[in-house]
Amino acid sequence: MQTLKPMPTQLDVDIAIVGGAMTGVTLALALRQRCPQLSVALIERAPLAPSTEPCESQVQSGFDARVIALNLHTQRRLERDSIWPALQHQGCAIETIHVSDQGHGGMVSLNPQCGQRQHGWVMALSDVQKALVPMLAERGVRCFAPATICQMQAIEQGHQLQLADGTLLTTRLLVGADGTQSQVAQHLGLQNQVLDLQQSAIIANIACQLPHHGCAFERFTAQGPVALLPMQSSAETLAVGGQGQMSLVWCLPPEQAMTFQQLPENEFLQALQHAFGWRLGRFLKVGTRHSYPLNRHHQPLLVGHHGVLVGNAAQTLHPIAGQGFNLGLRDVDTLVDVIAKHHAIFGSNALGSTAQLADYAARRAPDRQQLLSGTVGLLQLFRQTSWPMVLGRQLGLMLASHCAPLRQHIQQLGQGIKAGPQEEQQ
Template sequence: MDANAPSMQEFDVVIAGGAMAGATLALSIEQLTQGQLSIAVVEAAIPNHSHPGYDARSIALSYGSSQLLASLGLWKALSPFATAIEHIHVSDKGHFGLTEMHAKDEGVESLGSVIELADAGRVFHAALTSSKTVTLFCPAFVTDIHRTVDDVTLTLNDSNKIRTKLVIAADGATSSCCQMVGIDRHEHDFEQVALIANVTTAMPHQGKAFERFTESGPIALLPMSEGRSSLVWCAKPKQASELLKLSDNAFIDALQRTFGWRLGKILHVGERNSYPLVLRQTTQLISHRFAVVGNAAQTLHPIAGQGFNLGLRDVVTLAEEIANAHHSGEDVGGMALLQQYLERREPDRNATVAMTSGLVHGFSNTSAPLILGRNLGLAAMSVCSELKAPLLQRAMGLVER
């Protein structure tokens, strides 16, 4: 439903941000409460409706994430756009260590899926606009947050005002809503830049994902539709700047030297983009009548593809707690609910941040003893499933929340 009337409107829950995290949260709350709560989503950007082609960004959804989305009735609309990851190949460039993971060995159809953000954006935007219990303010953004003991009043950029019991920040890595309520964030610069592009290779990917560690950072190729692969190449800033300036053919040559020939000759590369890699973590996940989810709560290094999957676990956990409070007749913006969300999320959040940051620093280190140690570890995992299990479980998103 559309929101056009410029007046004070009241909702049970307001979500700032309607991209993947915010949209999933709104639809999850709707599903878990059988549409008994009124929800507003405030989103600044209208999804791009042009065909993404080679120039779309993609996300890797773990097996656990697709299961979560399926349990909420949201996977059916996304699955037609998903490319299954059936194998994962992990290696250390120039060294002997490597390990592989196979869906069939784990008794599942896939270890995860790759979806282009443009496709996901269209699916979720359509679901939000057709919902009977979600009101979408788009394009719009929050300019002021005023909290009292019992409720919160938000002012939008068009001077509309919204009153609610609970505000949820899902407005990205540099969340303005968090700034408005005084929630700080810690930042750690990995001193790397991620280059992203879509590529076509001579050999079909056959559902295989690659993660290759190099001295300057990891490089990943993820299987996509139409035989393409999604490239994420993490490099030092100077190297990344030089790579961006190369012609397509020169870039392909550099990529071929770094990645190797596991998919044969690299034939085509789409538009290249880049972004700096910085770990950002809010100092708090909750405040008075305020919660934080997704990239607004934490943005991770793309190594091991954990970012959105961690954010999705935030989203589903918070939706569950809101539904529990509602069904129990409790305040859906109360501190009891928020404290329960915090206690459920902190262990997973801390463990995932520690794992991804540890992998970045461990595999970028050129110390001979550390190189030997990590390659012995990869080699051991290739022959011992018990050693591989913890990494595989987290890669598949099968973690407690």
């Protein structure tokens, strides 16, 4: 007797989000909060729930040992979508930002303005995952994880996605939140532009002798910027007598980064001490070091046939100034606003329409361009070693230190309060 094969599951949804890292998860939650009449599916290739049996070879999801810096603008958006309450106790507040130029006298300390107590927050992505993933089920997001997309096919009013388990998913709007090497972008025929920044980043956790008092440091060196972000101290930091723990992002030429990545712990800490200085006392311990190349990825076109890109699928920035995720969340917020606005005016037929997607792309253009060019420009500025450029940098830092209006303007940009003319209208 022939065994009948089970029929594949077929599911129709209004919006399918590919990518279950923080950008994809926050988009799904925000859509269900502001557009509850629309059905949402989230597809992620790795497990969303943390494994109870850790394994070195286990595929990690978009939430891992890295940290993110969330500015005040991002916090307000998360509050509007009732996401912030799940996160507000997960991170460490950034109460001061200290910017300096190695080997030169110019420096500036930025304190919160306008009655704020902090510039933003630093959070471990693993903690964010634990806080946000349970909310997906609570808000009715249909999750497929771990799941692999075997095939994508454009249809007249959307797309069909064939999953490895046989599920056939039909959607009117396909969203790529699947990172720099976006499968959705390739399917939509969108071409990624890559700028080699000739640097690599070493990221790790550092145990420090002195407490950080909520201060984030950005120190520019001839080799590249060194960023240290305040974190809540772990048991490992306390065990070695440390009073503060920092998240390190150290940008270096690729060959030097490879050399430093392989140094014994004490030699690595000595090299970092030389680059950074002693404002945090002695560096006592470094956690597992990770290294990755720094390239600027940019999608000139954000939209295609019933499809759109957000977050790192749309653009990936150099980590200087720590604005990458904040920019991606503004993608998310604008997309949800546009979807809600068009649905209220035109009904369900507006989803994925040319007018809707063009509206999204136009509203994101000024903000994206400002940060895409600004981060590269800032990186190039602090790479220059000629005395006129060095003198200009020092005068700029000194002016920012003593001129309150200029300092406030810089702080507002860092906090995301001035995010471009289109964003201010939202």
